[in-house]
Amino acid sequence: MNEKNSKDRNNLIKDKSFLPDKAISTRGLEKIYNVKGDRDIHALRAFDLDVPRGVIFGLLGPNGAGKSTFINILAGLVIKTGGKASVWGIDIDQNPRAARSAIGVVPQELNLDAFFTPRELLELQAGLYGVPPIERHTDDILKRVGLISVANTFSRELSGGMRRRLLVAKALVHNPPVLVLDEPTAGVDVELRQSLWEFIVELKNNGTTIILTTHYIEEAEKLCDIVAIINDGQLIASEPTKELVARLDNKELRISISEKIEYIPFSLKEHNAFLTNKNELIFRYQTSKTEIGSVLKAISEAGLTVNDISTKEPDLEQVFLDITRKLK
Numbered sequence: 001m002n003e004k005n006s007k008d009r010n011n012l013i014k015d016k017s018f019l020p021d022k023a024i025s026t027r028g029l030e031k032i033y034n035v036k037g038d039r040d041i042h043a044l045r046a047f048d049l050d051v052p053r054g055v056i057f058g059l060l061g062p063n064g065a066g067k068s069t070f071i072n073i074l075a076g077l078v079i080k081t082g083g084k085a086s087v088w089g090i091d092i093d094q095n096p097r098a099a100r101s102a103i104g105v106v107p108q109e110l111n112l113d114a115f116f117t118p119r120e121l122l123e124l125q126a127g128l129y130g131v132p133p134i135e136r137h138t139d140d141i142l143k144r145v146g147l148i149s150v151a152n153t154f155s156r157e158l159s160g161g162m163r164r165r166l167l168v169a170k171a172l173v174h175n176p177p178v179l180v181l182d183e184p185t186a187g188v189d190v191e192l193r194q195s196l197w198e199f200i201v202e203l204k205n206n207g208t209t210i211i212l213t214t215h216y217i218e219e220a221e222k223l224c225d226i227v228a229i230i231n232d233g234q235l236i237a238s239e240p241t242k243e244l245v246a247r248l249d250n251k252e253l254r255i256s257i258s259e260k261i262e263y264i265p266f267s268l269k270e271h272n273a274f275l276t277n278k279n280e281l282i283f284r285y286q287t288s289k290t291e292i293g294s295v296l297k298a299i300s301e302a303g304l305t306v307n308d309i310s311t312k313e314p315d316l317e318q319v320f321l322d323i324t325r326k327l328k
């Protein structure tokens with residue numbers, strides 16, 4: 001790449017005093033895909049989103065919601081139809097190259113050149129981003145993602161998990177302040193998922209802003225400071241994860257009883273009770289309206305004996321289902 005691009009990148013990375021409040025900001029973002037011989041697809045509609053600097057930000061939404069489209073617009077891989085977007089405070093229309101150098105993207109698809117080794121691929125990528133050889137830290141990155149032992153192996157010989165880590169490594173070569181991971185742990189085993197999570201948190205602790213899309217709601221709940229929910233190209237919610245979960249004012253109470261029963265006693269029906277098996281009852285109730293005491297009293301009045309009690313707090317999965325169900 002040319003000298004100007006290299007300067008843009010250097011100015012960005014080296015000027016540590018340049019710390020925008022928003023790592024990403026979009027206003028009125030629109031994307032319409034024109035499909036030949038078929039109807040157009042409106043993939044993003046009036047999309048306004050802010051991602052504060054320094055957080056792990058989760059994008060959730062069903063298949064086809066527009067998550068990858070959004071990410072690919074930021075990365076300069078998809079051309080938006082309308083609206084404005086900035087990365088690290090840099091407008092993607094006014095200064096596309098500088099905006100691109102502020103972001104690293106780990107794509108959803110595992111697209112790697114089969115006949116290159118991890119070391120070669122990282123060197124190649126660094127060259128594409130105009131990182132001078134003296135500033136490259138290829139082996140350092142390979143160590144961080146646990147690929148140094150296969151640095152000289154053809155990527156076609158790597159396992160799926162290793163390829164995914166290699167994609168993460170590729171996105172890091174130009175040391176971007178914003179890292180976007182599109183479904184980083186899809187099809188990845190439990191152990192690797194844990195190690196990717198640790199790595200993501202480590203990056204955040206070192207000051208990188210992380211945006212990830214995921215279908216694993218548990219992943220979003222565990223990792224993300226803020227979660228946005230997208231449905232059909234529209235932003236439905238964008239809130240701190242804890243606040244989003246607290247929105248659901250319902251709890252679940254599980255009670256196992258000594259007696260075996262076939263039907264729920266009539267007096268318990270009004271308490272919203274379900275029978276899971278002959279000696280376990282589930283009550284769903286709103287914490288703001290129902291006291292557990294009144295449920296227990298009703299159980300004893302129905303002549304049943306409580307063996308064990310457990311409660312379940314609402315989680316992000318319930319919030320997600322609740323929000324997306326309401327839209328249908």
Ligand SMILES: Nc1ncnc2c1ncn2[C@@H]1O[C@H](COP(=O)(O)OP(=O)(O)OP(=O)(O)O)[C@@H](O)[C@H]1O
Nearest residue numbers: 033035041043061062063064065066067068069070
């Ligand atoms: N290159 C393209 N050409 C035409 N339509 C496209 C293209 N890419 C995406 N779309 C359409 O745009 C919509 C949004 O797709 P997108 O890939 O952004 O969704 P997503 O939220 O990432 O879904 P997933 O969870 O399945 O990855 C979908 O209807 C999809 O079919």
Ligand SMILES: [Mg+2]
Nearest residue numbers: 067068108182
């Ligand atoms: Mg996608």
